[in-house]
Amino acid sequence: MSTQTPMIEMRSVGKRFGSVIALNDISMKVCSGEVMCLLGDNGAGKSTLIKTLSGVHKPTEGEMLVAGKPTRFRNPAKALDAGIATVFQDLAMIPMMSITRNFFMGREPTIGWGPLKRIDWQFAERVAREEMAKIGIDIRDPSQPVGTLSGGERQCVAIARAVYFGAKVLILDEPTSALGVKQASVVLRYIAKARSDGLAVIFITHNVHHAYPVADAFTLLKRGTSLGTFRKSEVSREEVLNMMAGGAELESLDAELAEFQRNDRERTESAAPAVRLANGH
Amino acid sequence: MSDTAPSPQPPTDERVQHVSVFKRLLSRPECGAVAGAFLVMVFFVIAAGDTGMFTGTGIINFLEVAAMLGIIAVAAALLMIGGEFDLSIGSMIGFVGMLIAIPAIEYGWPLWSALLFGFVCALLVGLLNGWLVVRTGLPSFIVTLGFLFILRGLAIGLPRLFTDRTQVGGVHEAMQNDWLAPLFSGEVGTGLFQWLADIGVIATNFAGNPTVSGIPVSIVWWFGLTAVATWVLLGTRFGNWIFACGGDPNAARNVGVPVKRVKIALFAFTALCAAIYAALQVMDTGSADSMRGMLKELQAIIAVVIGGALLTGGYGSAIGATFGALIFGTVQMGIFYTGVNTDWFQVFLGAMLLVAVLFNNYVRKKALEAK
Numbered sequence: 001m002s003t004q005t006p007m008i009e010m011r012s013v014g015k016r017f018g019s020v021i022a023l024n025d026i027s028m029k030v031c032s033g034e035v036m037c038l039l040g041d042n043g044a045g046k047s048t049l050i051k052t053l054s055g056v057h058k059p060t061e062g063e064m065l066v067a068g069k070p071t072r073f074r075n076p077a078k079a080l081d082a083g084i085a086t087v088f089q090d091l092a093m094i095p096m097m098s099i100t101r102n103f104f105m106g107r108e109p110t111i112g113w114g115p116l117k118r119i120d121w122q123f124a125e126r127v128a129r130e131e132m133a134k135i136g137i138d139i140r141d142p143s144q145p146v147g148t149l150s151g152g153e154r155q156c157v158a159i160a161r162a163v164y165f166g167a168k169v170l171i172l173d174e175p176t177s178a179l180g181v182k183q184a185s186v187v188l189r190y191i192a193k194a195r196s197d198g199l200a201v202i203f204i205t206h207n208v209h210h211a212y213p214v215a216d217a218f219t220l221l222k223r224g225t226s227l228g229t230f231r232k233s234e235v236s237r238e239e240v241l242n243m244m245a246g247g248a249e250l251e252s253l254d255a256e257l258a259e260f261q262r263n264d265r266e267r268t269e270s271a272a273p274a275v276r277l278a279n280g281h
Numbered sequence: 282m283s284d285t286a287p288s289p290q291p292p293t294d295e296r297v298q299h300v301s302v303f304k305r306l307l308s309r310p311e312c313g314a315v316a317g318a319f320l321v322m323v324f325f326v327i328a329a330g331d332t333g334m335f336t337g338t339g340i341i342n343f344l345e346v347a348a349m350l351g352i353i354a355v356a357a358a359l360l361m362i363g364g365e366f367d368l369s370i371g372s373m374i375g376f377v378g379m380l381i382a383i384p385a386i387e388y389g390w391p392l393w394s395a396l397l398f399g400f401v402c403a404l405l406v407g408l409l410n411g412w413l414v415v416r417t418g419l420p421s422f423i424v425t426l427g428f429l430f431i432l433r434g435l436a437i438g439l440p441r442l443f444t445d446r447t448q449v450g451g452v453h454e455a456m457q458n459d460w461l462a463p464l465f466s467g468e469v470g471t472g473l474f475q476w477l478a479d480i481g482v483i484a485t486n487f488a489g490n491p492t493v494s495g496i497p498v499s500i501v502w503w504f505g506l507t508a509v510a511t512w513v514l515l516g517t518r519f520g521n522w523i524f525a526c527g528g529d530p531n532a533a534r535n536v537g538v539p540v541k542r543v544k545i546a547l548f549a550f551t552a553l554c555a556a557i558y559a560a561l562q563v564m565d566t567g568s569a570d571s572m573r574g575m576l577k578e579l580q581a582i583i584a585v586v587i588g589g590a591l592l593t594g595g596y597g598s599a600i601g602a603t604f605g606a607l608i609f610g611t612v613q614m615g616i617f618y619t620g621v622n623t624d625w626f627q628v629f630l631g632a633m634l635l636v637a638v639l640f641n642n643y644v645r646k647k648a649l650e651a652k
Contacts, residue, residue: 056535077537092535094528096596096645105525106537108518118516 004031005068007200008053008084008169014061015048022048025062026226028219030200032168035191036229037211038204039240040221046204049221050173053202054086055079066169077106085162086171093154095147100128102146103161131160135190152183159190163199170194171202176210188214208241308647310589311601313640317587317633318604318611325615334618337483337493341500347610348503349558351603353577354584355506356554358602359514360547361585364527364594365414365421367551369406370581372432374574377403377559379436382449382569392452393461400556406432407552411545429578437571450568465557466564468495499561503603506554510599523547527594583630584609587637591645608633 006029015023023045030036040046051057053064055073063070066082073079079086093102104124111120128142135156146154155175162170172191176184191214194201205211211218218235220227220243227243325334333339353370360367377399385395410428414421440447456462471494477483478491486492514520522543525533530540555574563569584605590597609630616626 054535076535077539080537086535088532088535090529090532092529092532094525094532094595096528096591097524101521101524105521105533108521110518117518118512119518119521 006030006065007032007067008202009065009068010053010062011065012062013052013059013064015052015057016060022224023052023059024225026221027062028226028229030169030202032198032200033195034216035195035201035203035214037215037218038202038221039206039208039211039218041206043223044221045224046206046221047173048224050086050088050171050202050204053079053169053171054084080165083166083168084171085165085167085169087155087158087162087173087175089173089177093146093158096145098143099132099146099149099157100124100142103128103131103142103157103164107165127164131164132157135160135193150183152179152186155179155183155187156190159187159194163194163197167199169200169202171204173204174206175203176205177207184210208237212237212240308644310596310598310641310644311604312589313637313644314588314601314604314608317637318607321608321611321615325611325619329615329618332618332620334615337491339614339618341493341497343610343614344500344607345497345610346613347607348497348499349561350577350580350584350609351503351606352499352506352558352561353551353554353581354588354602354606355503355510355599356551357578357581358585358588358590358597358599359510359523360551361582361590361592362514362527362594362597363523363544363547364530365544365547366425366582367410367548368422368425368578369410369428369432370551370555371574371577371579372429372436373403373406373552373555374559374562374577375436375569375571376406376432377556378563378569378573379440379449379571381560381563382452383440383443385455386449386451387444392455392459395455396461396465396560399559400553403552403556403559404549407549408545410552411548414548415541415544433571436573440569440571447571448568449570452563452569453567456564462564464498465560466498468497469501471495499565502557502561503606506557507599507603514599519543519546524595527596529595580609583634586641587633589637589641589644591641596645605637 009027009029011027012025013023013027014021014025026045026049028036038046038049048057052059055076055078058072063072065071066084071082073082073084076086092105094105097105100121104119109120109123109127110117111123112118125142132142146157149157159170159172159175175187175191179187188210191201191203195214195216203211203215212232215232217229217231218240219229220240230240329335334343353374357367357370380399380402381392381395384390384398385392390398406428410421410425413419413424417424437447440449456466474483474491474493474495478485478489484492514523522533522538522540525536525538526540526543534540558577559569559573562573585597585602586592586605587608588598588601588603588605590601612629612633613623613626616623616629
């Protein structure tokens with residue numbers, strides 16, 4: 001894997017907003033057929049990093065390489081053209097618009113020319129239906145508003161859209177955080193499938209339990225800097241969790257929880273006779 | 282019937298209920314306005330059926346009122362679906378009217394060049410409006426409110442400065458033999474109507490001429506603009522971008538929709554439609570007046586909202602706005618024909634607006650619930 005040219009690589013990338021250093025000296029690389037998990041707590045700089053990768057922000061320092069070539073994106077459209085597709089947390093979906101309209105938003109297929117150039121709705125509806133069926137979600141009617149879909153289904157529409165439009169690098173921003181267990185597993189299975197199809201996947205999350213099964217490597221972010229990149233073979237789930245949240249914080253949390261439990265137990269014991277009295281009545 | 286093999290239908294899903302055509306129509310944004318227009322028509326056929334409102338001339342009369350409003354309402358609808366307002370439409374009408382009349386009357390420009398001048402200026406102001414909104418990120422309400430006053434002030438100040446009056450007349454004379462004027466004046470299909478009168482299909486007056494001699498050009502503009510706007514919204518990429526910009530500009534930008542360009546184009550289109558309104562009005566009345574177009578921006582917004590568009594953007598239709606304008610015209614003229622004091626028109630208008638908004642809110646909720 002090390003001989004392969006990475007699909008996307010960051011070399012000491014930094015991003016400042018005025019006096020605030022949002023990202024500092026971040027380096028990482030992702031090859032095709034690989035899932036890189038970007039882990040970090042809230043405020044670690046995950047969102048800034050994704051926005052830099054997807055062309056929303058321009059890095060103030062360092063450089064980005066796409067397939068070995070140094071690249072600067074002027075806007076998100078340019079990143080898309082280079083095959084870097086980002087599925088944002090808000091999914092870039094518009095609830096009042098139909099699934100098909102959302103699926104092809106910004107990249108509508110057209111037929112005809114001149115003033116008669118129009119969207120090829122037949123083709124669009126067919127593709128939307130087929131692509132959704134491929135990932136095991138059959139949409140009932142592609143002209144229904146996206147707002148009627150469940151969270152997991154919406155996530156999958158967003159990913160399917162990115163894959164359909166020839167994404168080589170797929171950036172997923174917290175794809176599972178708002179989902180139930182079953183729906184999250186649908187999305188995780190789809191991430192595994194995208195990897196085996198040869199995509200480079202960057203999977204941003206703060207949930208180690210979702211990240212660990214599908215990831216090949218982890219990059220940990222904390223307060224805008226990278227704690228390093230680890231192959232899955234090098235670290236265990238607990239180690240990742242500890243590094244991410246800071247082991248000390250979790251230990252103190254454990255202690256506090258134990259305290260609560262003890263208090264609860266004492267309260268129920270003292271309340272128990274009263275309960276018995278009430279029942280006796 | 283019995284020997285027909287099961288046709289190769291697309292795979293159906295047992296969770297999809299068969300939705301009747303009627304129900305599908307109900308889920309369109311314009312359904313409220315269409316139903317409303319129908320009710321209003323029925324009401325006035327009963328209440329004013331014998332007053333001449335529904336004779337040929339009467340129908341042309343209320344359609345003309347609807348057409349003028351419809352021209353700006355269609356543009357305002359696209360803009361509102363795109364997530365913005367334009368409060369300067371009304372002032373723009375007065376302003377462009379002056380830009381056409383002053384050069385043509387006071388400085389002897391040929392009318393066609395004055396018309397082009399007016400349209401180019403409207404386009405520039407529209408672009409400036411749009412550019413300011415997308416550039417500053419300020420609400421379009423504020424930016425265009427500024428232009429409401431700027432343009433109205435210019436519509437009063439410029440004629441005072443150049444002619445010492447606030448009304449510039451004599452445009453009818455300037456229209457003689459002008460090649461561009463017929464685009465904004467007169468009637469279409471006069472030959473057809475004469476022929477229909479000759480074979481007795483439509484009524485004639487004492488001189489043997491048809492009572493309706495043709496379709497006023499404003500109505501043609503209205504239908505034409507509605508058709509083009511509907512085509513753009515439902516059929517083209519740009520239409521999809523309009524919905525996207527209004528629905529969620531951030532999401533749209535993230536998938537590569539040129540949000541700023543779309544919004545600026547919509548502002549420019551709105552300004553052009555206001556200029557069309559001004560040109561039609563100046564040629565119809567033969568004069569420009571500083572106070573022309575007062576409150577038209579609000580009437581256009583009312584027509585658009587009655588037509589089913591959401592004030593927040595992302596949802597609506599051009600056909601809806603057209604029916605909104607039709608309701609407007611019908612009621613305005615209907616009240617006149619029934620002899621009710623026209624003061625009541627505004628009461629009706631406000632009530633209609635509220636009913637439409639409540640209805641639209643309900644429909645939108647239903648649309649997002651439907652699983």
